[in-house]
Amino acid sequence: MAVMTYLEAIRETLRQELRRDDRIIVYGEDVGVRGGVFRVTEGLQAEFGEQRVIDSPLAEAAIIGTAIGAAVNGLRPVPEIQFSDFIFPAINQIVQEAARIRYRSNGTFGVPMVIRAPFGGGVHGALYHSQSVEAFFAHVPGLKVVIPSTPYDAKGLLAAAIQDEDPVLYFEHKAAYRSLKGDVPDERYLIPIGKADLKRPGKHVSIITYGLMVSYALKAAETLDKEGISVEILDLRSIRPLDVEAILDTAKKTGKVLMVHEDNLTGGIGGEVSALIAEHALFYLDAPIVRLAGPDVPAMPYSPPLEHAFMVTPEKITEAARKLAKF
Amino acid sequence: MSKNSITKDLQKDMYYHMALARALDDRMWILNRQGRAPVVYSSNGHEAAQVGSAFALNRGEDWIVPYYRDLALVLAYGMTPRQVMLHLLGKAEDPNSGGRQMPAHWGMKERHILTTGSVVATQDIHAAGLALASKVLKDGRVSVAYFGEGSTSQGEFHEALNFAAVHKLPVIFFNENNGYAISVPARKQMAVMDIAARAEGYGMPGVIVDGNDPLKVYEVTREARERALAGEGPTLIEAKTYRFVPHSSDDDDRAYRSREEVAEWKKRDPLITFEKHVLDNKILSQAEHQEMQKKIKDVVNDATDYAEQAALPDPKTLGDFVYHQ
Amino acid sequence: MAGSDALYGLGLDTTKIETMYYYMVLSRALDERMWILNRQGKSAFVISCQGQEGAQVGVASALDPTVDWVAPYYRDLGVVLYFGMTPREIMLGQMAKAEDPSSGGRQMPAHYGHKKRHVLTGSSPVATQVAHAAGMALAFKIRSEAAVVMTSLGEGSTNQGEFHEALNFAAVHRLPLIVVVENNGFAISVPQSKEMVVADVAAKASGYGMPGIVVRGSDPLGVHQATSEARNRALKGEGPTLIEIKTYRYTPHSSDDDDRSYKTREQLQAEKDDDAIVLFRQWMLDQKMWDDEREKALNQRVRNEVDDATDYAEAAPYPDPATLWEHVYHS
Numbered sequence: 001m002a003v004m005t006y007l008e009a010i011r012e013t014l015r016q017e018l019r020r021d022d023r024i025i026v027y028g029e030d031v032g033v034r035g036g037v038f039r040v041t042e043g044l045q046a047e048f049g050e051q052r053v054i055d056s057p058l059a060e061a062a063i064i065g066t067a068i069g070a071a072v073n074g075l076r077p078v079p080e081i082q083f084s085d086f087i088f089p090a091i092n093q094i095v096q097e098a099a100r101i102r103y104r105s106n107g108t109f110g111v112p113m114v115i116r117a118p119f120g121g122g123v124h125g126a127l128y129h130s131q132s133v134e135a136f137f138a139h140v141p142g143l144k145v146v147i148p149s150t151p152y153d154a155k156g157l158l159a160a161a162i163q164d165e166d167p168v169l170y171f172e173h174k175a176a177y178r179s180l181k182g183d184v185p186d187e188r189y190l191i192p193i194g195k196a197d198l199k200r201p202g203k204h205v206s207i208i209t210y211g212l213m214v215s216y217a218l219k220a221a222e223t224l225d226k227e228g229i230s231v232e233i234l235d236l237r238s239i240r241p242l243d244v245e246a247i248l249d250t251a252k253k254t255g256k257v258l259m260v261h262e263d264n265l266t267g268g269i270g271g272e273v274s275a276l277i278a279e280h281a282l283f284y285l286d287a288p289i290v291r292l293a294g295p296d297v298p299a300m301p302y303s304p305p306l307e308h309a310f311m312v313t314p315e316k317i318t319e320a321a322r323k324l325a326k327f
Numbered sequence: 328m329s330k331n332s333i334t335k336d337l338q339k340d341m342y343y344h345m346a347l348a349r350a351l352d353d354r355m356w357i358l359n360r361q362g363r364a365p366v367v368y369s370s371n372g373h374e375a376a377q378v379g380s381a382f383a384l385n386r387g388e389d390w391i392v393p394y395y396r397d398l399a400l401v402l403a404y405g406m407t408p409r410q411v412m413l414h415l416l417g418k419a420e421d422p423n424s425g426g427r428q429m430p431a432h433w434g435m436k437e438r439h440i441l442t443t444g445s446v447v448a449t450q451d452i453h454a455a456g457l458a459l460a461s462k463v464l465k466d467g468r469v470s471v472a473y474f475g476e477g478s479t480s481q482g483e484f485h486e487a488l489n490f491a492a493v494h495k496l497p498v499i500f501f502n503e504n505n506g507y508a509i510s511v512p513a514r515k516q517m518a519v520m521d522i523a524a525r526a527e528g529y530g531m532p533g534v535i536v537d538g539n540d541p542l543k544v545y546e547v548t549r550e551a552r553e554r555a556l557a558g559e560g561p562t563l564i565e566a567k568t569y570r571f572v573p574h575s576s577d578d579d580d581r582a583y584r585s586r587e588e589v590a591e592w593k594k595r596d597p598l599i600t601f602e603k604h605v606l607d608n609k610i611l612s613q614a615e616h617q618e619m620q621k622k623i624k625d626v627v628n629d630a631t632d633y634a635e636q637a638a639l640p641d642p643k644t645l646g647d648f649v650y651h652q
Numbered sequence: 653m654a655g656s657d658a659l660y661g662l663g664l665d666t667t668k669i670e671t672m673y674y675y676m677v678l679s680r681a682l683d684e685r686m687w688i689l690n691r692q693g694k695s696a697f698v699i700s701c702q703g704q705e706g707a708q709v710g711v712a713s714a715l716d717p718t719v720d721w722v723a724p725y726y727r728d729l730g731v732v733l734y735f736g737m738t739p740r741e742i743m744l745g746q747m748a749k750a751e752d753p754s755s756g757g758r759q760m761p762a763h764y765g766h767k768k769r770h771v772l773t774g775s776s777p778v779a780t781q782v783a784h785a786a787g788m789a790l791a792f793k794i795r796s797e798a799a800v801v802m803t804s805l806g807e808g809s810t811n812q813g814e815f816h817e818a819l820n821f822a823a824v825h826r827l828p829l830i831v832v833v834e835n836n837g838f839a840i841s842v843p844q845s846k847e848m849v850v851a852d853v854a855a856k857a858s859g860y861g862m863p864g865i866v867v868r869g870s871d872p873l874g875v876h877q878a879t880s881e882a883r884n885r886a887l888k889g890e891g892p893t894l895i896e897i898k899t900y901r902y903t904p905h906s907s908d909d910d911d912r913s914y915k916t917r918e919q920l921q922a923e924k925d926d927d928a929i930v931l932f933r934q935w936m937l938d939q940k941m942w943d944d945e946r947e948k949a950l951n952q953r954v955r956n957e958v959d960d961a962t963d964y965a966e967a968a969p970y971p972d973p974a975t976l977w978e979h980v981y982h983s
Binding site: 029030032033034035037055057058059060061062083085086088089124125126127128129295296297298301302303304305306308309310 | 696697748749750755756757758759760761763775776777778808809811812813814839840841842846847848908909913914970971972973975976977980
């Protein structure tokens with residue numbers, strides 16, 4: 001057991017997995033000599049060689065396309081897209097190829113591949129280094145999408161994603177890389193994909209969220225606790241597939257649901273979660289479901305006041321949860 | 328490797344697969360016109376390029392990543408006429424996709440034929456990825472991507488060739504240049520005469536070959552395969568050929584090319600010229616030829632009957648294979 | 653460095669030469685100030701033109717900013733200054749202030765865009781602008797306008813599918829496009845040898861049926877000449893040209909990078925010995941077009957402009973949070 005940052009947990013898991021299974025390769029732009037622009041892959045090429053930790057040319061469609069071919073032919077590729085914002089040149093490869101290969105070949109071929117990509121804002125990344133892109137992929141059957149919220153989860157979800165037989169998108173929040181620290185066991189363990197985690201039990205309001213927002217919601221819960229408002233926090237961990245049972249359980253328990261994500265409001269995961277609750281637990285609700293999310297502007301602006309206006313913060317969560325509790 | 332070293336038996340087998348592909352293809356068009364097959368994509372005219380290259384590979388071991396025009400290729404690679412017809416008619420037993428994809432979207436793992444989508448040039452990158460795995464696993468396989476000249480305008484073509492060249496991958500990029508991307512002639516597709524000219528920009532050899540001569544195609548593919556296995560990296564082969572039919576059964580090629588042009592190319596129909604070659608050189612006797620024609624007719628009839636009687640997929644399988652199961 | 657023959661062959665007068673030198677010096681000075689502001693915590697991010705000024709000013713000076721357009725990339729401070737963006741405008745973008753003409757403080761610094769100055773807005777995914785530039789050139793061709801589009805990118809970006817797609821498109825349609833590859837040898841940390849097999853990006857041009865030219869960035873007059881010829885070809889309807897400029901990046905990729913892990917200090921010093929600004933000044937001195945007094949005056953002028961731009965931008969207001977919602981759609 002060691003205390004690690006979110007980033008270190010990802011790096012050490014990659015190292016442990018690369019040691020465990022020779023079929024695993026890591027590649028992407030600058031992941032080798034440079035160790036990645038965020039240093040997630042630092043030291044991996046030195047340990048595992050240029051053959052398994054590869055600096056690729058600058059071409060996202062080629063990165064994902066070759067990963068598909070390599071996966072089909074017996075490797076376990078873990079490609080990195082340098083920023084989730086740069087995933088779009090490869091979207092054809094991900095959505096129309098990786099996600100459909102099993103289905104269209106009647107189960108003959110599969111693509112065991114993990115696409116790692118840093119996402120999220122609040123880091124002066126502006127329109128093209130801040131995006132939350134998970135909803136695009138959560139819409140696609142055939143893909144799985146996981147987003148860890150703690151160093152512990154980062155390790156267990158990454159190992160599970162690498163072990164999975166299907167393409168998994170593994171999104172890492174840039175602001176979490178160095179700000180989140182926690183205990184991480186040394187031994188390998190798996191966190192099942194598709195299972196949510198109750199991060200904090202409570203009585204009055206349920207906050208359903210994922211990724212960096214889990215730690216923000218925990219801060220909000222502490223503030224509200226002093227005011228006598230007991231907040232329950234459900235960390236989705238996987239946004240495709242969703243853990244419907246856990247979502248309905250918490251909604252039924254508190255009767256008041258606040259859905260939080262940094263991704264744009266419209267078409268975001270919050271809409272899907274709300275629909276599930278409306279369909280299956282409507283008469284347990286004591287208040288309308290509330291969604292707190294990134295506003296519907298194309299992406300996060302650079303300038304500090306604009307960026308702050310976009311970001312979901314612990315304060316905004318506190319305010320929304322308080323209002324909901326008093327409904 | 329000279330032509331003479333290609334054995335008579337091999338040439339006989341090449342001719343059989345070319346003739347089989349043409350006959351099966353002709354039958355597909357009949358089924359289409361009878362309303363029994365919704366759409367047909369043809370290899371008609373491309374048989375020499377496809378069969379010539381397939382025979383130069385370790386069939387069933389080397390990976391091929393075909394495109395929709397590659398009927399003769401997949402037949403030469405071991406897909407049976409029954410399996411082709413099951414795919415055409417969208418039957419449950421279709422080994423390519425269980426009836427999920429449109430016809431001519433080949434894929435058969437046990438024969439090392441990678442499954443393919445409809446968006447062109449995506450397969451170029453997959454072939455490079457297959458070859459990357461072969462390089463890492465040292466499994467002695469090469470991978471071959473097949474594609475039309477129009478798809479070379481896609482970014483993925485560029486990215487795949489660059490990637491393969493940088494990593495010296497055992498892969499062959501095999502272009503079947505028939506001069507038309509559906510209706511768009513090559514001169515509107517690119518400002519160069521030859522696809523092969525692009526190879527230089529990636530630091531790999533670019534080879535032009537007469538795509539209507541299966542023996543020449545066989546030779547250049549052999550050489551490219553040997554280069555790949557020797558660790559010398561990828562080769563771009565451009566086989567100049569022609570398609571004698573419209574792009575698909577939904578197309579009408581009279582709108583974009585003259586009958587005179589088609590007639591001119593038909594003088595060089597690879598099936599006729601190669602038939603002359605095998606008969607003139609006594610590779611195939613007249614009696615053997617007739618016997619082969621009868622066998623092909625029987626095989627095509629059998630495939631048609633079998634596929635027509637085969638069951639359609641159960642609607643309940645709609646939800647199958649979204650994930651590993 | 654080109655001699656006087658080349659100079660007179662280009663038809664450049666001393667004023668033009670001095671103007672080119674001024675923009676190179678101004679680009680370097682502004683860039684250096686950005687790094688100071690970054691290290692002082694006053695500017696979150698810098699991405700530099702240092703080492704590429706000769707390439708950029710050489711190209712821009714051969715274009716006509718009144719009719720031509722540029723679709724630059726993030727390193728092109730020299731290009732956008734030559735095209736008329738002012739030091740104040742640059743610094744406003746650098747500090748993400750409301751008045752920033754590139755994006756009103758929405759984008760990261762160096763994501764230039766200025767409609768009035770014929771600078772197309774750019775994003776961060778590389779090589780997307782090459783396709784945009786081809787599209788702009790198509791419009792010029794369709795409207796029979798006597799104008800060209802210059803787009804630039806690093807050598808790493810030439811591996812993107814969009815580079816290929818755009819060059820092929822431009823060649824097929826014989827568009828008035830100049831594609832400039834500022835080859836500084838590194839895509840962030842990845843050296844050219846791991847990016848491509850060929851020694852020259854220009855070798856890719858023949859595959860599209862267009863000329864591919866190689867010039868040295870430390871020779872701004874040579875760059876100018878190559879660009880002029882490409883522009884003439886484009887205006888005559890002879891189609892696009894690919895120009896590869898061999899140049900250097902004297903700084904890390906950005907203020908968040910550290911280049912010591914992938915570039916030796918010896919290599920950096922060798923690159924600095926081939927600095928276009930130093931060589932150009934020496935050449936001007938040799939030609940008796942320049943002297944210490946003028947150098948001093950120029951430096952003073954540039955310093956004043958950089959100070960003024962810094963002060964102006966620092967004092968300028970941030971955007972009103974209410975503007976977050978603006979420009980989502982046409983209004």
